[in-house]
Amino acid sequence: MFEFIDTAVTGDQFLLALYDTLIMVSVSLGFGALLGIPLGIVLVLCRPGGILPNVALHQILNPVVNILRSLPFIILLISILPVTRWLVGTTIGTPGAIVPLVVFIAPYIARLVESSLLEVDDGILESANAMGASTFQTIWHFMLPEAASSLILALTTATIGLLGATAMAGTVGGGGIGDLAITYGYQRFDAFATLTTALVLIVIVQLLQTFGTRLARRIRRE
Template sequence: MFKDVLMPALIDTVYMVAVSTIFTLILGFISAVGLVISSPKGLWPNVIIYKTLNFVINVLRSFPFIILMISIFPLTKFIAGTTIGTNAAIVPLTFGAAPFAARIIESALLEVDYGIIEAAKSVGAKTHQIIFGVMLKEAMPSIVLGVTLTVINIIGYSAMAGTVGGGGLGDVAVKYGYYRFKTDIMIYTVIILIAVVQIIQASGNLLYRKMIK
């Protein structure tokens, strides 16, 4: 049963989570940087950009994932060509997790000592140099912890995606564990998810400790 059902489901889950994480971090980083530099005390203050980004992120974060997933079915079909399967699940997973990642990265960047930023500006550093060479470098340990939390959130989202045909371990848990009353499959699925989360959390904590030394 593990080889025929659980292993393919685990592979699908890893695939969904990995690809979704990449897109989530790209969107999250762009949004976070946009918020930080366009804020009233940012490098390029812009009220319109700041309020627009802030509003969009807050709106997306207010949606429970399962509702968000269903509500963007048309967009999912447009991007992935279908609304079921692992590739289709990547779209709502990304839109569901990106706002969370944006806030995490924004918080990490805002924690950077403003004196360091001022020092960089005083020696003529350009905006992109301050963002990537100063702020991102200083905030990286906190970002690592935030990314760890984001990945764990995406794993949880991927399990929910399985309830509406998203594939992966959540799909197996519903089809076999719930509809066919195979309690052992449900238990195995939960154990696998717990193990995956523990591995990711431990890896994130280890990387964080190495970075702060």
């Protein structure tokens, strides 16, 4: 009379969720870096006392970055649902999660880049100025190489933060490991699925941090 339904997560489902998570992280990080790195550079250049001080531009960009960074990801995700639907045609699944993830990570990267570039010694900038370097040359040949190690660590931190955000996207059907944990681990009381997803996320974070730290150390020695 009763049909048994197997609610346990399968290996194929787990691999698909892991694949979706990696796609979300890589695509969101790529677009977020394309937006965040230039934004961080502009914040450094146009700040009072910067190479190209522009008070008006800085007073516009700085609050916008602060506002976007102050919103918890889950609130940001819900707030821009109409924008997400307009851009990608859906608000669920991996495509629906990528848009809010980009909006979430871009200002975060901008702040990390800004912090890294502000650590560059003033003597480096004075040397660039003495050599007659243009603004672009100062950024490309002096500031970015000098801050390379710090930038690597900054992007590593951003990637780990993005990984955590993809897990939260699962609460609204965003796909990936987070969605698997909610659907099977929480809603179906599958402790094994919850534990497995948590361990996988921990392993990924450890691998990312180890890789980023070693790469930054190598660049610093060079």
